[in-house]
Amino acid sequence: xxxxxxxxxxxxxxELRRDNSARFxxxxxxxxxxxxxxxxxxYEVYHVSTAVLDLDHSQESRELLSHFTASNRFDVVEExxxxxxxxAAIDRSDAAVALVIHAGFAELLRKGRSAPLQxxxxxxxxxxxxxxxxxxNAIAANFAKDYATDLAQRISGTAGAxxxxxxxxxxxxxxxxxxxxxxxxxxxxxxxxLVIVVNLTAxxxxxxxxxxxxxxxxxxxxxxVEFILGKTVPxxxxxxxxxxxxxxxxxxxxxxxxxxxxxxxxxxxVLFLLSTLALGLLISTLCSTQQQAFSLNFFILNPFFILSxxxxxxxxxxxxxxxxxxxxxxxxxxxxxxGTFLKGVGLGVLWPELAAMAAIALILLATSILRFxxxxx
Amino acid sequence: MNAGQPAEPRIIAEDLVKRFGSFxxxxxxxxxxxRGEIFGFLGPNGAGKSTIIRILCGLLRPSAGRALVAGIDxxxxxxxxxxxxxxxxxxxxxxxxxxxEENLKFFGGIxxxxxxxxxxxxxxxxxxxxxxxxxxxxxxxxxxxxxxRLALGCAVLHRPPILxxxxxxxxxxxxxxxxxxxxxxxxxxxxVSVLVSTHYMDEAEYCxxxxxxxxxxxxxxxxxxxxxxxxxxxxxxxxxCEMLGPTLAALQxxxxxxxxxxxxxxxxxxxxxxxxxxxxxxxxxAQRRLPPTRLVRIQPSLExxxxxxxxxxxxxxxxx
Numbered sequence: 001x002x003x004x005x006x007x008x009x010x011x012x013x014x015e016l017r018r019d020n021s022a023r024f025x026x027x028x029x030x031x032x033x034x035x036x037x038x039x040x041x042x043y044e045v046y047h048v049s050t051a052v053l054d055l056d057h058s059q060e061s062r063e064l065l066s067h068f069t070a071s072n073r074f075d076v077v078e079e080x081x082x083x084x085x086x087x088a089a090i091d092r093s094d095a096a097v098a099l100v101i102h103a104g105f106a107e108l109l110r111k112g113r114s115a116p117l118q119x120x121x122x123x124x125x126x127x128x129x130x131x132x133x134x135x136x137n138a139i140a141a142n143f144a145k146d147y148a149t150d151l152a153q154r155i156s157g158t159a160g161a162x163x164x165x166x167x168x169x170x171x172x173x174x175x176x177x178x179x180x181x182x183x184x185x186x187x188x189x190x191x192x193x194l195v196i197v198v199n200l201t202a203x204x205x206x207x208x209x210x211x212x213x214x215x216x217x218x219x220x221x222x223x224x225v226e227f228i229l230g231k232t233v234p235x236x237x238x239x240x241x242x243x244x245x246x247x248x249x250x251x252x253x254x255x256x257x258x259x260x261x262x263x264x265x266x267x268x269x270v271l272f273l274l275s276t277l278a279l280g281l282l283i284s285t286l287c288s289t290q291q292q293a294f295s296l297n298f299f300i301l302n303p304f305f306i307l308s309x310x311x312x313x314x315x316x317x318x319x320x321x322x323x324x325x326x327x328x329x330x331x332x333x334x335x336x337x338x339g340t341f342l343k344g345v346g347l348g349v350l351w352p353e354l355a356a357m358a359a360i361a362l363i364l365l366a367t368s369i370l371r372f373x374x375x376x377x
Numbered sequence: 378m379n380a381g382q383p384a385e386p387r388i389i390a391e392d393l394v395k396r397f398g399s400f401x402x403x404x405x406x407x408x409x410x411x412r413g414e415i416f417g418f419l420g421p422n423g424a425g426k427s428t429i430i431r432i433l434c435g436l437l438r439p440s441a442g443r444a445l446v447a448g449i450d451x452x453x454x455x456x457x458x459x460x461x462x463x464x465x466x467x468x469x470x471x472x473x474x475x476x477x478e479e480n481l482k483f484f485g486g487i488x489x490x491x492x493x494x495x496x497x498x499x500x501x502x503x504x505x506x507x508x509x510x511x512x513x514x515x516x517x518x519x520x521x522x523x524x525x526r527l528a529l530g531c532a533v534l535h536r537p538p539i540l541x542x543x544x545x546x547x548x549x550x551x552x553x554x555x556x557x558x559x560x561x562x563x564x565x566x567x568x569v570s571v572l573v574s575t576h577y578m579d580e581a582e583y584c585x586x587x588x589x590x591x592x593x594x595x596x597x598x599x600x601x602x603x604x605x606x607x608x609x610x611x612x613x614x615x616x617x618c619e620m621l622g623p624t625l626a627a628l629q630x631x632x633x634x635x636x637x638x639x640x641x642x643x644x645x646x647x648x649x650x651x652x653x654x655x656x657x658x659x660x661x662x663a664q665r666r667l668p669p670t671r672l673v674r675i676q677p678s679l680e681x682x683x684x685x686x687x688x689x690x691x692x693x694x695x696x697x
Contacts, residue, residue, distance in 0.1 A: 003486050003489055004486060004487055004489065006486060007482070007483050007485075007486025007487050008483075008486075008487075010482075010483070010486075011472065011475065011479070011483045014474070014475055014479055015472065015474045015475070018474040018475075018515075019474065211470075211473075212466060212468035212469065212470040213470045213471070213472060215436065215466045215468070215470055216464070216466060216470040216471070216531075217487070218436060219434045219435070219436065219459055219462065219464040219466075220459060220484075220487045220488060221456055221459040221460045221488070222487055223456075374435075374436075374455070375435070375436055375437065375438070376431060376436045376437055377437060377438065
């Protein structure tokens with residue numbers, strides 16, 4: 001059994017060594033994508049272009065607006081003179097947010113009553129709009145609180161300042177600054193590896209089928225399990241190298257802390273690689289041309305990505321889609337990666353994820369071995 | 378080798394049928410190949426030669442009929458058959474990014490040639506293919522003839538007693554083809570049974586026996602001599618004349634003439650009896666003011682035989 005597996009492994013490595021572009025293809029795009037994602041993929045919102053319209057012209061209204069000007073979340077790009085200017089600014093996408101303070105704002109406040117601040121948001125990018133609204137809220141609330149304290153002091157001296165308040169003390173664990181990059185970069189280990197490994201292996205068998213070498217293999221007494229295992233090992237080694245490369249860029253370049261046990265991450269990576277390899281090989285046994293493999297790849301990888309929790313929270317998905325995430329190895333691997341990188345948790349916590357990936361890998365590998373027929377029909 | 382069935386059959390095909398949907402690719406084909414025999418499959422492209430070979434290698438399942446290779450039913454136990462056969466597919470199927478020796482080592486590993494023997498077997502294959510000194514040449518850089526000989530070397534590395542070669546010489550220059558056939562003869566002399574397909578009709582001469590295949594059916598089987606002498610069902614005459622067209626038309630209805638076709642700037646006339654036609658035809662044509670300048674009996678080439686047989690067979694099917 002082993003001499004055949006070894007023969008295939010040696011052959012695959014020789015082919016890889018002769019393939020001059022392979023070294024380039026395996027290293028450069030990985031690092032580039034890593035840098036690209038690391039810098040570009042962020043949900044944080046800064047410098048939202050903002051238009052303001054102050055119809056009150058009071059000290060209070062100027063005070064409120066200065067809070068916005070001072071924040072780096074908002075850039076006031078236009079001081080409008082009329083409601084129409086505001087509409088135009090939003091239409092032209094000059095401004096994503098518009099703040100309107102109507103006449104009588106200060107008067108209401110001085111009487112101790114609620115005064116409205118009108119906020120118009122461009123909802124075409126719902127995500128940015130939502131986050132920007134949150135900041136508007138925070139700034140307005142801050143202003144209101146200070147104003148109320150101030151007002152109370154003026155009316156009834158220091159005693160009046162003692163109002164009942166709930167103070168929120170935020171303690172985000174594992175990522176105290178809620179740095180988005182710390183969330184994204186470890187996740188990239190999973191997504192990039194998935195794409196690279198499935199792409200490589202999906203073509204591993206189809207290519208031989210197309211070139212004709214597979215027919216020569218089929219008439220030999222080799223067993224499907226020997227052939228598939230021989231194909232798995234080289235790509236497994238490449239996959240491990242990819243993981244190491246991405247982890248290195250993440251920790252050394254992006255300075256993402258690694259709190260946990262590296263061995264747990266290695267174990268998780270091994271199981272994840274086996275399941276993605278098996279997935280790629282399965283695609284390869286199902287397709288008869290590289291073209292087919294390419295489309296199937298495309299069709300499969302996107303859902304894996306979306307249903308993984310990489311960027312969209314699984315808990316917000318419809319129930320049926322949540323069930324689907326259970327067969328997605330990436331879902332488990334992301335938990336392992338984030339768990340080891342940020343939380344520093346070990347086997348005691350992560351064993352269900354590891355077990356799930358092992359099960360998926362086994363089932364997929366077994367299926368591709370059974371699916372691989374040594375016949376042309 | 379004689380026309381009869383071989384005494385020690387290594388390959389037995391019995392009533393093989395292969396359908397792809399409604400298309401019948403192989404239509405009740407039966408034959409036997411003996412030990413040390415070179416059995417040729419001849420026929421136009423798409424005749425079903427490759428399909429039969431693939432059935433015998435266990436790559437395709439027959440729709441009906443039985444195939445025994447080395448005494449083993451291929452449909453039942455393809456894996457045991459595969460240990461005993463060597464195969465060269467129609468498409469070149471070695472690894473182009475590997476060098477000569479790496480390819481041989483790879484197939485040595487796949488066939489589990491014992492380590493102690495492997496060096497000697499690789500040496501043998503390299504010598505046989507005439508690739509000495511090119512052990513480290515990339516296969517993609519080798520010319521067609523070398524590639525084919527290396528493919529043969531890989532196919533016999535594990536000393537299979539049976540060899541299937543599917544159009545091994547297609548696209549190879551004539552001198553290399555000749556050399557390839559010498560190799561096949563050397564293997565057969567050692568007792569290897571060889572089933573080889575080709576669409577070069579002249580290559581039938583290199584086979585001990587040849588089968589002519591048209592549209593999935595075996596339409597003639599025999600040694601090259603037998604095919605030339607009897608397969609036509611008549612004698613062949615060569616006729617040279619002034620006016621080819623009118624003579625051809627006149628001969629179609631001449632007594633004793635079975636068939637007539639243009640061959641270069643002369644005519645090949647198939648007749649029931651050479652003696653009688655040599656006597657009668659000159660007068661018959663002279664009466665029609667088409668006197669032949671030359672009329673002689675000739676030995677048909679295999680190409681004559683095949684062209685004739687395929688034309689008759691195809692016409693019969695159209696009529697049916």
